[in-house]
Amino acid sequence: xxxxxxxxxxxxxxxxxxxxxxxxxxxLTTQTGVVVSDDENSLRGGERGPTLLExxxxxxxxxxxxxxxxxxxxxxxxxxxxHGYFELTHSLKGISRAAIFxxxxxxxxxxxxxxxxAGNKGSTxxxxxxxGFAVKFYTREGNWDLVGNNIPVFFIxxxxxxxDLVHAAKQEPDKDFPQAQTAHDNFWDFASLMPxxxxxxxxxxxxxxIPRSFRMMEGFGIHTYRLVNExxxxxxxxxxxxxxxxxxxxxxxxxxxxxxxxxDFHRRDLWNAISEGNFPEWELGMQLFDQEFADKFxxxxxxxxxxxxxxxxxLRTVGRLVLDRNVDNFFAETEQAAFCVRNVVPGIDFxxxxxxxxxxxxxxxxxxxRLGGSNFQQLPINxxxxxxxxxxxxxxxxxxxxxxxxxxxxxxLQPDSPRxxxxxxxxxxxxxxxxxxxxxxxxxxxxxxxxxxxxxYSQTEPEQNHIVSAFIFELSKxxxxxVRERMVAQLANVDPRIAERVAAGLGLQGSIEPVPxxxxxxxxxxxxxxxxxxxxxxxxxxxxxxxxxxADGVHAxxxxxxxxxxxxxxxxxxxxxxxxxxxxxxxxxxxxADFQLAGGPxxxxxxxxxxxxxxxxxxxxxxxxxxxxVHDAFAHLKVIGATKEAQPxxxxxxxxxxxxxxxxxxxxxxxxxxALGRIWDREPKVRTVY
Ligand code: HDE
Numbered sequence: 039x040x041x042x043x044x045x046x047x048x049x050x051x052x053x054x055x056x057x058x059x060x061x062x063x064x065x066l067t068t069q070t071g072v073v074v075s076d077d078e079n080s081l082r083g084g085e086r087g088p089t090l091l092e093x094x095x096x097x098x099x100x101x102x103x104x105x106x107x108x109x110x111x112x113x114x115x116x117x118x119x120x121h122g123y124f125e126l127t128h129s130l131k132g133i134s135r136a137a138i139f140x141x142x143x144x145x146x147x148x149x150x151x152x153x154x155x156a157g158n159k160g161s162t163x164x165x166x167x168x169x170g171f172a173v174k175f176y177t178r179e180g181n182w183d184l185v186g187n188n189i190p191v192f193f194i195x196x197x198x199x200x201x202d203l204v205h206a207a208k209q210e211p212d213k214d215f216p217q218a219q220t221a222h223d224n225f226w227d228f229a230s231l232m233p234x235x236x237x238x239x240x241x242x243x244x245x246x247x248i249p250r251s252f253r254m255m256e257g258f259g260i261h262t263y264r265l266v267n268e269x270x271x272x273x274x275x276x277x278x279x280x281x282x283x284x285x286x287x288x289x290x291x292x293x294x295x296x297x298x299x300x301x302d303f304h305r306r307d308l309w310n311a312i313s314e315g316n317f318p319e320w321e322l323g324m325q326l327f328d329q330e331f332a333d334k335f336x337x338x339x340x341x342x343x344x345x346x347x348x349x350x351x352x353l354r355t356v357g358r359l360v361l362d363r364n365v366d367n368f369f370a371e372t373e374q375a376a377f378c379v380r381n382v383v384p385g386i387d388f389x390x391x392x393x394x395x396x397x398x399x400x401x402x403x404x405x406x407x408r409l410g411g412s413n414f415q416q417l418p419i420n421x422x423x424x425x426x427x428x429x430x431x432x433x434x435x436x437x438x439x440x441x442x443x444x445x446x447x448x449x450x451l452q453p454d455s456p457r458x459x460x461x462x463x464x465x466x467x468x469x470x471x472x473x474x475x476x477x478x479x480x481x482x483x484x485x486x487x488x489x490x491x492x493x494x495y496s497q498t499e500p501e502q503n504h505i506v507s508a509f510i511f512e513l514s515k516x517x518x519x520x521v522r523e524r525m526v527a528q529l530a531n532v533d534p535r536i537a538e539r540v541a542a543g544l545g546l547q548g549s550i551e552p553v554p555x556x557x558x559x560x561x562x563x564x565x566x567x568x569x570x571x572x573x574x575x576x577x578x579x580x581x582x583x584x585x586x587x588x589a590d591g592v593h594a595x596x597x598x599x600x601x602x603x604x605x606x607x608x609x610x611x612x613x614x615x616x617x618x619x620x621x622x623x624x625x626x627x628x629x630x631a632d633f634q635l636a637g638g639p640x641x642x643x644x645x646x647x648x649x650x651x652x653x654x655x656x657x658x659x660x661x662x663x664x665x666x667x668v669h670d671a672f673a674h675l676k677v678i679g680a681t682k683e684a685q686p687x688x689x690x691x692x693x694x695x696x697x698x699x700x701x702x703x704x705x706x707x708x709x710x711x712x713a714l715g716r717i718w719d720r721e722p723k724v725r726t727v728y
Contacts, residue, residue, distance in 0.1 A: 050079065051075070051076040051078065051079065052076060052077065052078030052079070055078065068094065068095060068098055069098060069102070072094075074095055076095075077095070080093050080095075080096040081093035081095075081096065108373070108408060108409065108410070109407060109408050110158065110159040110408075111153075111159075111404070111408065112204070112404060113155050113156070113204050113208075114153040114154070114155055114170045114172075115153075115157065115158050115159040115161075116153055116154050116157050116158065116159050116160070116161050116163070116218075117151045117152060117153030117154075117170060117372060118151065118152055118153070118252070118304065118305040118308060118309075118372060119149060119150060119151035119152070119365060119371060119372035119375060120149075120150055120308060120312055120318075120361040120363065120364055120365065121147070121148070121149055121150075121361065121362070121363040121364075121365065121371075122147075122148050122149075122150065122317070122359060122360045122361035122362050122363065123145040123146060123147055123148060123359075123360055123362070124138070124145070124146045124148050124173075124175055124322070124357055124358070124359050124360075125143065125144070125145050125146075125357055125358050125360070126138065126139060126140075126141060126142045126143070126144060126146075126356065126357040127142060127355065127356065127357045127358060128142065128354070128355060128356050128357070129141075129142050130265065130324075130356060132267055133265050133267055133273050133326065134265035134266060134267060134273075134385040134386065135266065135267050135268045135384060135385040136177070136179065136182075136265075136383050136384060136385030136386055137177060137178055137179050137383075137385075138175060138177045138178075138179070138182065138383070139265070139356070139385065146175050146176065146177050146178075147175075147176045147423060148173055148174060148175050148176065148359065149173075149174045149176075149371070149375060149419060150171070150172065150173050150174075150359070150361060151170065151172045151372060151375055151377070152169055152170060152171060152172075152252045152304070152308070153169065153170035153172070154167040154168075154169060154170070154218065155167050155168050155169075155170065155204075155207070156204075156207045156208050156218055156219070156220065157217060157218025157219075158217060158218070161217055161218035161301070162218060162296075162297035162301040162303075163296075163297075163301060163302060163303045163304035163305060164248060164288065164293040164294075164296045164297045164301075164303055164304070165218035165219055165293075165297070166219065166220065166221075166242065166243075166247045166248055166290070166293065166508065166512075167218065167219075167220075167242070167247055168187050168188065168189050168241075168242060168247065169187065169188040169189075169247075169249060169252070169255060170185070170186075170187055170188075171186045171187055171188050171255075171257030171258070171279060172184070172185045172186065172375075172377045173185075173186070173257075173359070174375065174377060174381075174420075176422060176423040176424075177383055177424070178423075178424050179383045179384060179424065179462075180381075180383045180422050180424060181381050181383075181420075181422045182381060182382055182383045182386060183377045183378055183379065183381040183382075183401075184259055184277060185377045185378075185379050185397070185401065186257050186258050186259045186260055186277065186279070187257070187258060187260060188246060188249065188255040188256055188257055188258070189238065189241045189242070189246055189247075189258065190241075190256075190258035190260055190276075190278075190345050191237050191238050191241060191260065191342060191343050191344065191345060191489075192238055192260055192342045192343060192393060193229075193232070193234075193235040193238045193239075193343075194232070194234060194235065194342075194343075194393065195234050195341055195342060195343055195392060195393060195479065195483050196392045196393060196396070196479065197392060197393050197395060197396015197397065197400070198396065199232070200393075200396065200400070202228065203228065203232075203235075205224075206224045206225050206227070206228035206229070207220050207224075207225050207228075210222060210223070210224050216515075220242070220512060221511065221512040221514075221515035221516075222515055222516065223516050223517055223518050223521055226512065226513060226516045226521050226522070226525050227518070227521045229525065229528075230521055230524040230525040230527075230528050231524070233486040233487070233528060233531070233553070233555065233556075234343055234483075234486050235343075235486075236486050236487055236490045236528060236529075236531070236532060237343050237344070237486065237487075237489045237490040237493065238343060239490070240490045240493045240494055240505060240532070241493065243504075243505045243508035243509050243512070244493075244497065244501060244504065244505050244508070244571070245287035245288070245289070245290075245501065245504050245571055246287065246571060247508075248287050248288050248289075248290060248293040249285075249286070249287050249288075249304075250286040250287055250288050250644075251283075251286065251304060251307045251308070251581065252304050252307070252308050252318070253281060253283050253307065253308065253311060253318040253581055254281050254283050254284065254285055254286040254287075254581065255281060255285065256278065256279055256280060256281060256285065256574075257277075257278070257279030257320065258276070258277065258278055258279070259275075259276060259277030259278075260276075260342055261276075261342055261389065261391045261393065261394040262274050262275070262276055262332075262339045262340060262389050262391060263275050263276075263277070263386060263387065263388065263389060263394075264386070264387040264388065264389055264467055265326070265385060265386060265387075266384075266385055266386070266387050266465075266467050267385070270465075270467070270468070272387070272467045273326050273327070273328060274326070274327050274328065274329075274331075274332060274339060274389070275324050275325065275326055276324065276325040276346060277322065277323075277324060278322070278323040278324070278325070278353055279320040279321070279322060279323075279359065280320055280321040280322075280323055280353075281318070281319070281320050282318075282319040282320065282321070283318075283319075283576060283578075283580060283581040284574050284575050284576030284578075285571045285574040285575060286571070286575055286582075286715070287571055288641075288674075289504070289674050289675065289716075290504065290507065290508065290511065291670075291673065291674065292641045292670075292674045295639065295641040295670065296641045296642065299637075299639050299641055299642060300642060303642070308361075309364055310610070311581070312361060312362065312363065312364045313364060316581065316608065317360050317361055317362045318360070318361045319358055319359065319360050319361075320358065320359045321355050321357070321358050321359075322355070322356045322357045322358065322359060323353030323354060323355050323356065324353065324354050324356055325346055325348070325351045325352075325353060325354075326354060327339075327346070327351060331351070336482075336485065337482065337483075337485055337488075337489070338480060338482035338483055339389075340389055340390055340391040340392070341391070341482070341483045342391055342393040342394070343483075343486065343489075344489055345489065347492075347564075347566040347568065347569075348566065348568040349564070349566050349567070349568065370417075370418070370419065371418075371419045372419075374409065374414070374417050374419055374420070375419045375420065376401075376405040376408075376409060376414050376415070376417075376420050377401060378401040378402050378405065379394070379397040379398050379400075379401050380398045380399075380401065380402060382464070383464070384462065384463065384464050384465065387466060387467045389469075390469070410434060410435070411433050411434030411435055412430075412433045412434070413433050413434060413435050413436055413437065416435075416436075416437045416438060417437075427456035428456065429444075429445045429446055429447055429456075431445050442454075442455070484556045484557045485556075485557040485559075485560075486531075486555070486556070486557070487531045487532050487555060487557070487558070487559035488557075488559050488560040488563055489563070490532045490559070491532045491533050491559045491560070491561065491563070492560075492563040492564075492565070492566065493566075493569055494532065494533065494536060495533075495565055496565040496566045496567060496568075496569040496570060497569065497570050498570050498572045498573070498718075499718075500572070500718045500721055501570060501571060501572060503721070503727045503728075505536075506536065506539045506540055506543065506727075506728055507543070507725075507727075507728070509525075509529070509540045509543075510540055510543035510544055510728065513525055513526075513540070513544055514544060522544060522546065523546060523550075524553065526540055526541050526544070526546060526550055527550055527551055527552055527553045528552075528553050530550045530551070530552035530553075531552045531553060531555045531558075531559060532559055533559065534550070534552075537550050537552075538550065539728045540728070542728045543726075543728040572715075572718075575715050577713045577714055577715070578607070578713050579604070579607050579608075579609040579644070579645070579709055579712050579713050580607060580608040580609060581608065581609065582609050582610070582644035582645070582712070583609065583610040583611075583612065583642065583643045583644055584600075584604045584609055584610065584611050584612070584643060584644065584645055584646070584647065584709075584712065585612050585614055585633075585638065585640060585642065585643030585645075585646045585647070586600060586601075586611065586612070586613050586614065586646070586647045586648075586649055587614045587615075587635075587646065587647070587648050587649065587650070587658070587664065587667055587668075588613055588614070588615050588621045588629055588631075588649050588650065588654070589615065589616060589621055589650045589653075589654030589655070589657045589658050590621050590622045590653070590654055590657060591621075591622070591623070591624050591650070591651040591652075591653045591654040592621055592623050592624065592629060592649050592650060592651060592654055593623065593624055593649065593651065593681075594623035594624065594625050594627050594629060596649055596681070596705075597613070597623070597629055597649060599705050600647060600649070600705040600708075603705040603706060603709055604705075604709065607709060607713075609644075609709075612632040612633060612638065612642075612643065613629060613630065613631045613632050613633070614631060614632070614633045614634075614635055614638040614667070615629070615631035615633075615634070615635065616634070616635050616657065616658075616661060616664075617631065617634060618631050618633075618634045619631065621654070624651065635661055635663045635664060635667070636663050638667075639663070639666065639667060639670060640667045640668070640670045640671040640674070640676065641670060641674065643671075643676075644676065644712065645671075645676050645677040645678070645679070645708070645711075645712035646667070646668075646671045646676060646677075646678055646679070647678075647679040647680065647705075647708060648668060648678065648679070648680040648681065648684040648687060648688070649680075649681055649684070650681060650683060650684045650687065651681065651683050652683045654683075655683055655684050655685075655686050655687050656686075658687050659686060659687060659690055664687060665687065665690050665691050666691075667691075668687055668688060668690075668691035668693060669691040669692060669693075672691060672692065672693045672694075672699075672720070672724070673724045673725075674716075675698070675716035675717045675718065675720050675721055675724075676698065676716060676717075677698040677699075677700070677708070677711045677712040677714070677716075677717065678693065678698060678699050678700070679700045679703045679705075679707075679708035679711075679712075680699075680700070680701045680702075680703070681701075681702065682701060682702040684701070685701060688701070694723065696717055696719065696720055697711070697717060697719070698711060698716075698717035698720065
């Protein structure tokens with residue numbers, strides 16, 4: 039029964055409202071499949087009377103809503119996933135018996151989730167942090183989860199320290215802040231007392247921790263795993279993902295500002311790239327070695343704070359990972375994805391790395407709490423795409439309907455009941471064991487500084503400067519002077535010069551005494567150029583984003599040819615104008631905008647073009663956001679193209695001429711400059727380098 043109109047354009051049952059929104063839709067139902075007659079009004083006793091508790095539609099809707107959230111992940115809470123495939127290009131026959139490493143050309147479906155570690159689910163993508171790089175391979179022999187990060191080492195050597203590390207890194211427990219950052223006393227108190235974290239700190243203070251895009255970062259399995267062949271022979275392996283677009287990071291001031299301008303910067307980038315058919319791609323490389331090779335190092339290959347430099351052991355390319363499909367539903371897929379380190383398939387096995395050993399337990403355990411019971415593997419995103427037959431029964435949310443009377447083994451009553459299979463089944467590599475039960479760290483794990491130093495001196499000059507600046511930034515947020523001093527004293531173990539530079543930036547007084555070190559840093563390790571990001575930057579605008587600032591009076595032809603050139607080079611193009619409706623070009627056409635000036639700062643783009651005529655530039659000069667747009671692009675070392683008439687805006691923004699400032703340029707010359715990336719020579723002009 040329709041009541042009286044209650045608000046303009048809406049009758050009592052909301053039919054008019056729904057007609058406004060468009061007709062021809064299927065009927066809305068409850069969870070039990072009953073069609074809902076009125077989704078706008080709860081059942082009332084009288085027109086202005088109380089709501090009745092007997093309303094099944096209201097009760098069901100509110101109750102389900104009340105239960106919508108599940109606990110977020112204790113770490114890596116903020117993440118973003120996509121579907122794709124892994125294709126083996128080079129067989130590992132004779133090295134691993136896993137089908138996924140033997141069948142070239144076969145496309146194994148995968149689900150990949152990228153994440154930050156410390157921030158809560160609603161935090162920002164551009165936090166300085168390690169990125170998770172978790173891959174679930176739905177192989178025909180069962181699921182294999184390679185749960186890795188974008189940095190090849192870790193903070194700690196033994197899983198028993200993980201809760202301490204994470205407690206120290208996340209928000210301080212009394213105040214619940216700061217969010218998604220390690221720039222606070224607790225973290226640096228812990229880090230300065232944990233020399234084993236030093237190598238990882240170097241990586242986390244590098245620009246690896248502020249990637250430009252998930253598509254432009256590397257991934258690593260970190261631990262040494264084993265591959266095992268048909269004869270039971272084992273080969274050690276370290277897994278590496280290499281992005282096809284090369285590597286790229288943002289600069290720190292840019293990261294801070296992106297966090298405000300677009301906290302979803304990385305997710306948006308991945309979603310858009312996949313939607314537009316620019317499928318992100320990585321190569322899977324492997325470092326393969328045996329015990330004899332491992333024994334040559336004075337560090338332990340079971341120690342997750344160490345790498346094997348690629349220059350010593352090159353990567354063997356094995357296959358490629360392509361992400362070609364966005365999720366249909368974030369919660370059902372990305373949030374409910376349960377990666378478990380213990381998910382391996384025959385032919386892939388663990389080593390005794392004490393960090394890895396703890397992880398084998400932790401992931402399954404955390405999923406039990408997060409997903410509410412032991413049947414989470416049945417969720418579509420987690421379910422294997424091969425036959426699953428076992429006698430595990432019942433439990434919360436059992437979604438299958440097991441048939442037959444036999445739910446035990448051995449049994450004889452049902453001819454199709456599953457049986458173990460010694461040939462095809464998962465076997466553990468029969469690693470020998472010896473020794474006493476002890477709580478002890480092997481002496482081979484004691485060198486915490488040599489590779490930290492090697493990492494630093496493998497970087498280009500701007501990258502070294504950024505590491506120093508990052509230490510200064512983070513430690514400047516630490517209120518306890520003793521913690522700042524202790525951390526700098528720890529750095530002195532890596533290299534006195536690094537410690538001096540950080541101390542200078544912090545304004546620390548007095549001399550720096552290194553903390554006593556178990557093993558002194560080796561100074562003879564050769565630089566490993568493979569550790570530099572800049573060395574892996576590709577000279578292309580592919581995958582990057584060009585922002586073009588316009589105002590009324592702009593030359594439509596210029597915009598047209600710039601847009602066409604950018605698209606041809608597989609980059610993204612966006613127009614920023616004072617109004618979202620766009621700008622009126624000199625020929626009267628409307629150049630539609632993708633961003634309103636205040637919502638499209640230059641931090642969102644890799645290179646910018648200022649397309650304004652003499653009148654338009656006067657309009658822009660009145661907008662602080664336009665001046666800031668150009669100023670930031672310059673400060674963030676970006677290539678800036680501009681019409682001649684735009685010069686007054688460049689002057690107002692303090693832009694000084696250099697190789698990256700192209701005034702009166704054409705699209706082609708601008709894009710050629712933009713392909714080179716940032717103008718590093720400019721950096722000392724805009725920032726103090728300590
Ligand atoms: Fe994790 N880690 N971790 N971790 N980790 C989790 O599992 C843990 C470590 C990594 O996208 C948790 O599902 C322990 C190293 C990624 O869903 C939890 C230790 C590396 C993800 C857990 C480590 C990682 C996680 C939290 C020390 C790089 C996100 C929620 C022994 C190789 C996966 C969850 C996703 C998630 C435990 C150390 C990577 C609690 C105990 C080293 C990418 O189980």
